[in-house]
Amino acid sequence: MSLKKSLAAxxxxxxxxxxxxxxxxxxxxxxGVAQFPSTLHPNIDxxxxxxxTLGFVIRQITAFDKNWKNGCLLCTELPSVQNGLAKIxxxxxxxxxxxVTIKLKPDLKWGDGEKVTAKDLExxxxxxxxxxxxxxxxxxxxxxIKVDVVDDSTAVLTLDKVIASYNEWDQVLxxxxxxxxxxxxxxxxxxxxxxxxxxxxxxxGLYNGPYLVSGYQSGSQIVLxxxxxxxxxxxxxxxxxxxxxENTAALQANLLSGDVDMVAGEGVGLTIDQVLELRKQHxxxxxxxxxxxxxxxxxxxQIGNPILKDVxxxxxxxxxxxxxxxxxxxxxxxxxxxxxxxNPLSTNFTKDTxxxxxxxxxAKALLAEAGWKPGPDxxxxxxxxxxxxxxxxxxxxxxxxxLQQSVLQNNWKASCIEARIKNEPARTFFGETLKKRxxxxxxxxxxxxxxxxxxxxxxxxxxxxTEANGWGGANYIAFSNKRMDELIDKSEAALxxxxxxxxxxxxxxxxxxxxxxxxxxxxxxxxxxxxxxKGYEPTGHGDWGSFESENxxxx
Amino acid sequence: xxxxxxxxxxxxxxxLLVMSFVIYGLIGLMPGDPVDIxxxxxxxxxPEVMANLKAIYxxxxxxxxxxxxxxxxxxxGDFGYSRxxxxxxxxxxxxxxxxxxxxxxxxFVLSVILSMALGLISALRPGGWVDSIxxxxxxxxxxxxxxxxxxxxxLAFAVGLQWLPASGMGRVGDYGFWDQTRHLVxxxxxxxxxxxxxxxxxxxxxxxxxxxxxxVRTARAKGAAPSRVVFxxxxxxxxxxxxxxxxLSFGTLFSxxxxxxxxxxxxxxxxxxYDSILSNDFNLALTGLLFATLVTLIANFAADIAYALLDxxxxxx
Numbered sequence: 124m125s126l127k128k129s130l131a132a133x134x135x136x137x138x139x140x141x142x143x144x145x146x147x148x149x150x151x152x153x154x155g156v157a158q159f160p161s162t163l164h165p166n167i168d169x170x171x172x173x174x175x176t177l178g179f180v181i182r183q184i185t186a187f188d189k190n191w192k193n194g195c196l197l198c199t200e201l202p203s204v205q206n207g208l209a210k211i212x213x214x215x216x217x218x219x220x221x222x223v224t225i226k227l228k229p230d231l232k233w234g235d236g237e238k239v240t241a242k243d244l245e246x247x248x249x250x251x252x253x254x255x256x257x258x259x260x261x262x263x264x265x266x267x268i269k270v271d272v273v274d275d276s277t278a279v280l281t282l283d284k285v286i287a288s289y290n291e292w293d294q295v296l297x298x299x300x301x302x303x304x305x306x307x308x309x310x311x312x313x314x315x316x317x318x319x320x321x322x323x324x325x326x327x328g329l330y331n332g333p334y335l336v337s338g339y340q341s342g343s344q345i346v347l348x349x350x351x352x353x354x355x356x357x358x359x360x361x362x363x364x365x366x367x368x369e370n371t372a373a374l375q376a377n378l379l380s381g382d383v384d385m386v387a388g389e390g391v392g393l394t395i396d397q398v399l400e401l402r403k404q405h406x407x408x409x410x411x412x413x414x415x416x417x418x419x420x421x422x423x424x425q426i427g428n429p430i431l432k433d434v435x436x437x438x439x440x441x442x443x444x445x446x447x448x449x450x451x452x453x454x455x456x457x458x459x460x461x462x463x464x465x466n467p468l469s470t471n472f473t474k475d476t477x478x479x480x481x482x483x484x485x486a487k488a489l490l491a492e493a494g495w496k497p498g499p500d501x502x503x504x505x506x507x508x509x510x511x512x513x514x515x516x517x518x519x520x521x522x523x524x525x526l527q528q529s530v531l532q533n534n535w536k537a538s539c540i541e542a543r544i545k546n547e548p549a550r551t552f553f554g555e556t557l558k559k560r561x562x563x564x565x566x567x568x569x570x571x572x573x574x575x576x577x578x579x580x581x582x583x584x585x586x587x588x589t590e591a592n593g594w595g596g597a598n599y600i601a602f603s604n605k606r607m608d609e610l611i612d613k614s615e616a617a618l619x620x621x622x623x624x625x626x627x628x629x630x631x632x633x634x635x636x637x638x639x640x641x642x643x644x645x646x647x648x649x650x651x652x653x654x655x656x657k658g659y660e661p662t663g664h665g666d667w668g669s670f671e672s673e674n675x676x677x678x
Numbered sequence: 679x680x681x682x683x684x685x686x687x688x689x690x691x692x693x694l695l696v697m698s699f700v701i702y703g704l705i706g707l708m709p710g711d712p713v714d715i716x717x718x719x720x721x722x723x724x725p726e727v728m729a730n731l732k733a734i735y736x737x738x739x740x741x742x743x744x745x746x747x748x749x750x751x752x753x754x755g756d757f758g759y760s761r762x763x764x765x766x767x768x769x770x771x772x773x774x775x776x777x778x779x780x781x782x783x784x785x786f787v788l789s790v791i792l793s794m795a796l797g798l799i800s801a802l803r804p805g806g807w808v809d810s811i812x813x814x815x816x817x818x819x820x821x822x823x824x825x826x827x828x829x830x831x832x833l834a835f836a837v838g839l840q841w842l843p844a845s846g847m848g849r850v851g852d853y854g855f856w857d858q859t860r861h862l863v864x865x866x867x868x869x870x871x872x873x874x875x876x877x878x879x880x881x882x883x884x885x886x887x888x889x890x891x892x893x894v895r896t897a898r899a900k901g902a903a904p905s906r907v908v909f910x911x912x913x914x915x916x917x918x919x920x921x922x923x924x925x926l927s928f929g930t931l932f933s934x935x936x937x938x939x940x941x942x943x944x945x946x947x948x949x950x951x952y953d954s955i956l957s958n959d960f961n962l963a964l965t966g967l968l969f970a971t972l973v974t975l976i977a978n979f980a981a982d983i984a985y986a987l988l989d990x991x992x993x994x995x
Contacts, residue, residue: 342763369949
């Protein structure tokens, strides 16, 4: 190659590189995430990343705020018995039910300028109850047996029982867009395939939030731009880009290079240890925020294992686990130790339960009481000579969990309990072992729940997975306690907050004393965002901070 | 030649049929189905809803029935619906394929050019200092993990020098030719460096062996210019085994650039296939893997034709 040609090639390469990095201007916010939603339809599939994304573009009728208090997003006033928007009624079959009046804000509009009306609410309820639509979560709407549209802004929902969650309502769908699609869908599952949310996700009329989806590249990125018909606070960014970078090391590099401005902390970005490390290396470059969440890390105890049948052994396992040191050493104390499944931020939390501080002496005493004495190899034995040895499983390849496992294994060893590690890929662990309650002894993973959700799914005896119920339910510990079942039933129907607190107090007491599970800690969401981003307030629960994204500003 | 082509077509169809059966069966044997996985994250999902969804997605049917249905539909051109993208499979496949083509073609062409040059230079003076440096480079290319190489390039060119974007396929609001090219530089460089090492070793070995053959000695004795001996006599013969390796690599590249695509957030075939297998998206995983198989078969076929062109003694029968 001649010198001229070489110089020309170098020049072209220089131009290519000097075109400037893809920095976001401050009127654009680029959010890095490690997951991508399979669809933007609110009722099909359930993914954290989808709920997070929808927070920008579709508002629920009601949602919990950063202080974990329920409030109106689309409605004018939160229905309550006190304000008369909710009342207990007698149903024709003689049972008690409820009538809930929802008044939508009159100036709400879809992204195409059409009004959000009570007809949209009725349409959403109607198609959610139709099994042919293939909605994965019908629960929010199946609570209502009838919806009467009073006027454009008012709908009255009739519920077939008295339920505490009567004033918690999800997103509505645009009847003017999804109505014709639904009418056209004949076979079961056709609607799922034909919905505009999948076929044309950039259709403005699908959204009623402060932002609209203006660009959608499946498996790559979602571009959001302000909704011109949004009646609330004007959004602070001309563009928000939600960009998928699955590899977390690459995600960190993108953050440092400025290709992404922030990493969402709602379980869709970096893990807590990665953010802690980033903070150590670049303490002043970003704002770091750790928000304890509803993700409850714990260890299920196999009640079918003869060793774990004895409550004293279960309690000894908790006393022998130094959970405080574990969270301090591994997570710099950012993940608070749990006593039960109820997060201290919840209004239903009680301090008045049995606490299990790290107390190896007490653990040994309890074991001795249960007939377990230290053997020649340091592992306890009972009268029959059986060793106090249990299997300990979790999701293989999850580095943090494997570290936790190692710490706990050592803790227990000091109290003459042998934990034999038996990990499995997440798919096998959740898809087979937990689902069919086939774990041998201990199974470590996390539960996630809604703010006021009763523990029926995880502690109700009607939710024990069995072959007969198609392995449905998530009570993998097969916990069956008559009093707990009664309390669950009552808590789901109690409308008085004080009564709720008492019922939840009793449930937490049973949970702590029966020790069917070893509580570990509440996972903290690890947020990394630029110092110039103001108004960013994560919630820690499933109604994500993106529900207040119109208040995010660059300064 | 016609008989050979027909035979290869039949072979290809049989391989694809067998592969579709094997892949479908293997994915079906994986624990947990998509509805079970979904149920774990939806508090209100009742057993009735689960049963309904399984029926809608056809998961309530035996594996063989599902496979037979898929096969019949696929023969009619309908490859089904991707559950994880909420789109027909071909609509998901097309952009991924395009992105992979850009990545693969660019990196493959660059790797071939570089490895031919380096392999040749190396083979001309085996054991010399130039050969040692090239061999070191080649071994480094073979042994350095791709994800680490990608990360180093990101840290150097995106974080440190800030010359190039760290990830993505284009800047929102731009997406012009230059913008897309800038986004391709680092992933292409990663794949090129990784492949060049391997190819260079093959070219070097083949050339050293060929340069010692009698016909090369004869050409030299006849007074042929050194460049003619190398480029006309030796290189052409040395290419026969090298072409096989490159053809096989080309097929693998179409589905095997998973790490590079993940590190640089490029939605290509490798990443798409991997994600679809993990999320039990049968239709997408199956179609993607079959396509990768098809590319490998075509690449092999192209290699066979190349043999015939390179070596007149080889005939296609």
